[in-house]
Amino acid sequence: MTGLLNDIYRLLKEKKFFEVKNIVKTENPADLAVLFEELFDNNFDGQKEFMMLFRLLPKDSAAETFAYMNTDMRRHLIEMFTDKELREILDELYIDDTVDMIEELPANVVARILKNSTTGERKAINEILHYPKDSAGSIMTIEYVSLHKDMTVAEAFDKIRKVGVNKETIYTCYVTENRRLIGVVTVKDLFMAEDDSKISDIMETNLISVDTHVDKEIVANMFAKYDFLALPVVDKDMRLVGIVTFDDAMEVIEEENTEDVTKMAAISPNEESYFRTGIFKHARSRVMWLLIFMFSAFITQKLMTHYEDILVIIPTLVVLMPMITDTGGNCGSQSSTMIIRGLALDEIRFSDFFRLVFKEFRIAIMVSAVLAVVAGIVTYFFLTEYDILVSVVIVIAIICTVIMAKLIGSALPMLAKRIGLDPALMASSLITTIVDCCAIFLYFNIARFVFKI
């Protein structure tokens, strides 16, 4: 791509606009957006070329490329647009993309966008902005094809031809009556029917739809389950207010996955990509969790002072302690990760609580048996020079710690979900701290018992 960028840059400098036009008109808008990003990041002298290149794009491709760009670039472009250019772009953009943009831009830029929108667009934008963040309503678009139940297939085709060009999808059409959703018909259904068939005879009436306030993650999961191209969004009276298309669902899935992964790695989530985020923001989103972990380490260190009596008698126990706490931490995060992922994919529900905890318990027994045997042997022969009592402490402590860690690691995310907290956050902070403290408590009390102190 960078080779192409250099070619274009050179041609722009030499004012060979016709050749540039010929190159860019064959490129896919998603690739063009990447090209602009490189141009933007590389900070070629002045932003003149950036604007020049954008103006050389074919009109339809320009709007689509704009939709693929990141916030910084869009903002930059809007600031340089004439009012006429801005109106043209807004006209081509789907309403959901305009809303996405508005949510991220500063107030003065938003004002310019609203000033250059038609009354109808402004109304639609305001309606979508009105829905809670992360709801189905906030990611839907209002550009769908609606049909009437008394139309024939031929009439439906005519309508699609007439209104289709501005719709985000034409392949699923919605049959409404007094704005209520009463049926869905796909273009494939229309193709397979006779031209004079009535829509009411071929439409699907077992509707799967979502309420405007449903969380967008649930919407995305429905796409994964049903393989839909689009999903209708209805209000509480079953009135059709918009549709969500599969590309938005795919974006939600990627976003949620990134969010879960970063949360599990103890990083506050961030919507921008890695390189687009400044180092200060990166540092801030990481340091908070590291401090929490550090305080958790302080707590466990303080906890150990309660066991000074035994540490003085058997100092080896301190050296062996990290093995116990680390194993506990790893076991706990294994369980919590499995559960969090299962909850996200809707494979695990709260009603499975006891079944799940019991399953983890049985897994823990098997895992702990293997670990305890290995740890006991290694401790006896290699780490303590044949100290049977310390080895016994290690064996019992490993078994108890593994079982405890797996139970906590499986129960806490379920309970978090139940009371409306984010299970992924549990994995990183609370579980580690609790498991560590419990592990130390178990370890030293087992030692006291074995050594009869």
Added chain:
Amino acid sequence: MTGLLNDIYRLLKEKKFFEVKNIVKTENPADLAVLFEELFDNNFDGQKEFMMLFRLLPKDSAAETFAYMNTDMRRHLIEMFTDKELREILDELYIDDTVDMIEELPANVVARILKNSTTGERKAINEILHYPKDSAGSIMTIEYVSLHKDMTVAEAFDKIRKVGVNKETIYTCYVTENRRLIGVVTVKDLFMAEDDSKISDIMETNLISVDTHVDKEIVANMFAKYDFLALPVVDKDMRLVGIVTFDDAMEVIEEENTEDVTKMAAISPNEESYFRTGIFKHARSRVMWLLIFMFSAFITQKLMTHYEDILVIIPTLVVLMPMITDTGGNCGSQSSTMIIRGLALDEIRFSDFFRLVFKEFRIAIMVSAVLAVVAGIVTYFFLTEYDILVSVVIVIAIICTVIMAKLIGSALPMLAKRIGLDPALMASSLITTIVDCCAIFLYFNIARFVFKI
């Protein structure tokens, strides 16, 4: 759902088949598959009802429901099918679903499937099975609509009407010449064109396609980037051999995400869902990594014996050590998670190596400064009772460890990717061990230096 299941079960027992038929015919196949799963899992006496219910489904819905079921249930059904029933289902299934199924079933069941397929189907199945696991070829389907460049739009519509019913998607059609892919045209393009327009005039000739051997993860990322409904798969001579549809891409994205998440949590990945996997298999996929971690703990313990001289003089250092190693481990896994996710989403490439490591270095300096100040203060006032030298050791050790951990955590996944290893595996095992060893080495050498031992 369970209420519905009970109703159906009761009606089946009372032999009210007509009523059952009426209930199930309105259900979505994806929901029906869930219903069968519950029936299957709940082990109602005998599997008679299971088969009975399946035979009450409308024919088209039966095949689709079958496609949504898991391997166990499919196998169970196939074993009870008559040859005629099996042929009917195979006839309705898309080839890619049949191949998926064949890859998971035991040989005797596969033999029955192949026996009941037509020669054409068998040939197609064998061809797809021939592609490497996880390649574009292995997830593609051969059921697409192909058009000729000299057709008119009206002729294209006729062809779609005629062949469309058995195609996985009709919305993107492929224009071929001597089996070579020369253009793509969407049904939307056809709708927007005049009936007598030539396909060659309206088709898109800037083709985005994938080679049969491209990794399916890359294919899925292309869907996320370009918002395609389907992507053509070509051989090295640009001959069209199949298409991948968006629903398969979505499945790949979910699978890869689950795989990455489990690998990062040190669990060997497993394709079945949580409850469908037996406890023995769960235990096995976890215990291996726990053993590796444990050995890593043994190594660090052995490493500590090298520093017995200093431990005897300042025993507090042992107690404070977990804070250093834990912080190092957490910092390393934060960096590696960010990088692994970026690599998976194709936001980060190997060519960014130095830019990225330098960025992590600057982040590490900020993060370590904050952590060092906090750790120093807490150590001085609360953990050591005003021991300034130990506090100095902690401050320097934290700074060095955080920087070291972030550099290793960012560099290793990139290098792993470069030499063809899985970056997600690095995160869990190698990085922790290396970071731990380095942290201990740094910590005690800093202590030796500060205490002038």
